[in-house]
Amino acid sequence: MTRFTLAYIEKILPLLWDGMQVTLLLTALSLVGGGTLGTVLAVLRLSRSKPVALFAAAYVNLFRSLPLILLIFWFYFLVPLIVGHPVGGFYSALTGFILFEAAYFCEIIRSGIQSVRRGQILAGLATGLTYRQTMRAIVLPQALRNMLPVLLTESINLFKSTALVYVVGVRDFLTTAGMVGTRDNTFVGMYVLVALVYFVLCLGASLSVGRLQRRYAL
């Protein structure tokens, strides 16, 4: 049995870093994709057209009602059928994450926009700004500030959820650590290390956004 020493950690660090890169990439792409799609959905949900708003609401309710792990499985088998060739665990999982997160981001952004008083819109319009200018200069900056804490919570959730790609064989941070642990029989140390890394990263993110929030507090 290999001993879990600093020298050992140093030796396996490049492997773990490869895994962490996959985790970070998956998180970043899901955030960008889910955030973009979520913004579009939020705009649709706030649309004055009933069918459009209903479509967005249906999307949100559908994807919020399914377990994430099911979506990952689903796209792992479904996407290859649609595109005609295997796409690999990474892209199928990414598709699942984006579609799933979009539903949550839609709700966060929608409630953020709705948290801005209607009088603010009237005030902007009254000075001659167009509706679009009012949204961009007055409503969205305030909405974003109000959304910040929930947005962060959701991002941290996503970061941790990416570990689910384990089930379709993507070598993210957790999967890689597990594999190394199996190979060297260093489970215990390895999983403690993994927990520490996740903890430090998530706590760091929380603290830095807390500071950001205090700076931009309204």
Added chain:
Amino acid sequence: MIEIEKLSKWYGAFRVLTECSTSVGKGEVIVVCGPSGSGKSTLIKCVNGLEPFEEGKITVEGISVGDRKTDLPKLRARIGMVFQSFELYPHMTASDNISLAQIKVLRRPKSAAAERARQLLERVGMAEHADKYPGNLSGGQQQRVAIARALAMDPIAMLFDEPTSALDPEMINEVLDVMVGLAQDGMTMIVVTHEMGFASKVADRVVFMDEGRIVEDAPKDDFFRAPRSERATLFLSKILRH
């Protein structure tokens, strides 16, 4: 300058305004009063098209507000509006609040907009608060900045929607003083307010509304001395008792 002809408006099946007609000449100060829910705020929000209306006609310097072809943002840029709850943008300093529309609508350079903001802040007695955020200002101070924000567009008329109703008593006067100054400088104003002291000081005419109708539209002195309608007499007796 502002003509309101047989204006009617419904919220669903509920009729909020019934055939309201009045007009405001250049430099005139009109005070609109009446019990709450009588449609005063709705009426002045129709003037700059913030509230749509179903029947009747409003023209501002000959431009029809209800016409679909009217460029509403352009029209609104020429009419200043002050709200009951101030509605300053909380994420911007007082100066930036006043500069925003100057830059985006009038396309003034940033430096010119800031300079205009500085002048106006001085005019409303807020020069030393230019870089403060609304959250750090009192209600009266916020409302004075809001007036400066409206004036920054060099409006041809100003609409005031209960500008002092949300203020603590000791702050009402600092806002009214600014408004009296504006009136004396010849600004065309429509003011929804219960401040009868302000009305008797600077108003040319008083419009009294009840249940969505304009019940009385009379020169100030006639209105205070001898209101013709029973409803207005009752209202005045209640509001002037203390």
